Amino acid sequence: MQDFSFYNPTRIEFGAGKIASLDQLVPAEARVLVLFGGESARRTGTLDEVTAALGSRQVQLFGGIEPNPSFETLMEAVTVVRRDNIDFLLAVGGGSVIDGTKFVAAAALFEGDAWDILTTMGQNIERALPFGSVLTLPATGSEMNKGSVITRKSLQAKLPFMSEQVFPRFSVLDPVKTYTLPQRQVANGVVDAFIHVMEQYLTYPDQAPVQDRFAEGLLQTLVEIGPRALAEPEDYQTRASLMWTATLALNGLIGAGVPQDWATHMLGHELTALHNLDHAQTLAVVLPEMLRQRKAAKLGKLVQYAERVWDIREGSDDDKAEAAIERTRDFFESVGVKTRLGDYGLGAEHIDGIIDSLQSHGMVALGEHGDVTPEHCRQILLASL
Template identity: 50%
Template sequence: MTMTFTLETPTRILFGEGMIDELASQIGPEERVLLLYGGGSIMRNGVHDRIRQALAGHVVTEFGGIEPNPEYETVMRAAVLAREEKVTFILGVGGGSVIDAAKFLSCAAPIGGGDAWDRMLGGRDLPEPLPSGAILTLPATGSESNPVSVISRTARGLKLPFKREAARPRFAILDPSTMKSLPRRQLENGVVDAVTHVLEQYLTLPVNAPVQHGYSEALLAVLFEWGPRLLVEDSDEARENVMWAANQALNGLIGAGVPQDWSTHMIGHALTALHGLDHARSLSLVMPHLMRNRMPNKVAMLARYGRRVWGVAEADDRAAADLAIARTEDFFRRMNCPVAVRDVPGLAVSPDKVVQHLEEAGQLPLGENADIGAAEVRAILKAAGAAA
């Protein structure tokens, strides 16, 4: 298979401790800034003070309270504030959820009339987004340097991804020291989310992409080594390696010109919308069972993954693939993330309701071959322990 692609990665990355102090050099002095954040951890860890010092010469309006799964109605309240304050620049400070919200907000704020959700789904006649930037405090999604935002709309029972290249952040500041105050659960989620991002772009078809495949394998090796270490050691090296790997996992590079899957993510989004499950934990619950269900199509890359990343020695592809899935499942367990419905106390999953979510979102069929329909989704969830 011949690769044909256009790669756009215009986000400027400022990586390293102390880079928040460079913020003023990235935002023009004439910009009116809306500072968007989540639950308030930036107030406790000193990040907020550093930002306000760096932007002392700017007009800054603040909006907090962005949820871990950013809610459309919350972002729309921020859009009203942005219009009232004549904001010209959106600065998202936090993890992927806040940065997703910032990108969506940058598109929604200039939309004067109609429903911004429906307008953006339609993708036509949209005004130019406001420019945005990101300060990352929780590595996981790569949202700080890609054009996708994932937004929940509880009133409609949906959680959907929105992609708009013009919404990609102008810059992203990645200061690994901001991770020091994060609770263990957020670190676990961040590593697992990054791992699944790589696997969704890598475990597809064995195409002619040695650079992308090799880079994916390197990223996985880093995450599998340093992810568990991040949980137990207070080291700059662990924070730096995980933060950088998570960024590279979803900035467009490893997916350029190769088939991509994303079925685990779409099913996971449905589980989060229906049950409030942490995003990363919805992914770990689905992915091993999806791999086994899709074994005939994925066996070649699963075997390669097992040999090159996990070092399995089996010559038979199916045996190597089975071991690769088992090792992945074990890694998720080591990161304290579920691999079956029974691992989440009180969780009862209805495959029919998940399928309904996917149908209402217009996402079926799923997969790199568009061959995962309603029946396959039900089978994957039943293998994970969902009720019949």
């Protein structure tokens, strides 16, 4: 186990009907801006339920936050916050809305050009407006962490920032709110959570048995419940486990004290930026061949993963690793997330552009050892055709 710091002060209120607890969670005198994405929040009645729970508080709405939330849209929200002396933000939606709200919370109190929050990865954030979230889409874990990723369309840049100032004060997790999600978003959420765990787990054995067991437990649970979450959208218990699993996949716990990878995410970001694939689709394409490309360095953990998550007991270490990689690919396909570039209309002719973009973003030494080069990434994409 490596040295670590762990801190996570977000309060979770979990269960059907918990939106009513907003009345206790949000300060009684707050002037609240409710941020959300598209029309689904309104159509499903969630927005009405939220505003009803907020009672007589002064409440304004700000809709239209996009998937891959944009600096441009969010700065409009910052203008509203400043103009109307908003003092509490409430995100209603999935990871994009919560990520965007984190940025608004920090930018509203930031002196100077708010874009600097991104260029310094959040290190210059000294304070932020308090905010909470009502989660409607289990996937990113943003509801219980301090990270956010923001896109600036005019610069074609997608950048992360982190700060303890942007932990949500609370997040309300009501599994019923996921019943009306499109299948594609649920499937993406399963894959996103799975690969969040893999980025923190599938590196090399490092004497962290509890972190390993927790990560394996999250993976096993996703394997068990993923297909059922799609087949039975109103099975409360399945959706409840999916929601809590996705939160725990990226709240800092399983990554505390262990090496981390994140190469799959970095390469995947380029596929979203250039070719507009969903985030989870990019991960499903990249991960299997990333694991195969790096099989030698990851062999110890691949074998452990094969045995403990997939119960693969036969064959050589290499056999087990190969079988586990294929099971992983099959799992993504089984929930309907395609794993080949060709499935998204991309061919060998697109690879140069992707690698150029990766290099231009300085992503030349990726992974837990910092030894994954653009040339490795080229081979990975070729193998993913």
